[in-house]
Amino acid sequence: MDKKAMREETERLIREAMERKSVTIKTGDTRIEARCGKCGAPNKISAPKGSSRVKFDCKECGQSQVTL
Numbered sequence: 001m002d003k004k005a006m007r008e009e010t011e012r013l014i015r016e017a018m019e020r021k022s023v024t025i026k027t028g029d030t031r032i033e034a035r036c037g038k039c040g041a042p043n044k045i046s047a048p049k050g051s052s053r054v055k056f057d058c059k060e061c062g063q064s065q066v067t068l
């Protein structure tokens with residue numbers, strides 16, 4: 001596979017992932033599992049539909065951060 005084909009394949013996968021995401025968002029709040037950047041503890045967050053970046057405070061260390 002040459003570089004151009006690889007880039008096209010990547011773009012196709014991103015497009016498909018975004019389409020799947022938009023379907024999930026329509027069903028209501030999305031649940032995100034985010035790992036704390038400070039202590040590494042997993043945090044389950046309920047995000048309002050339409051938002052991809054969600055602010056949360058780590059339940060272990062209290063560090064305020066934004067999901068990736």
Ligand SMILES: [Zn+2]
Binds near residue numbers: 039041059062
């Ligand atoms: Zn933490």
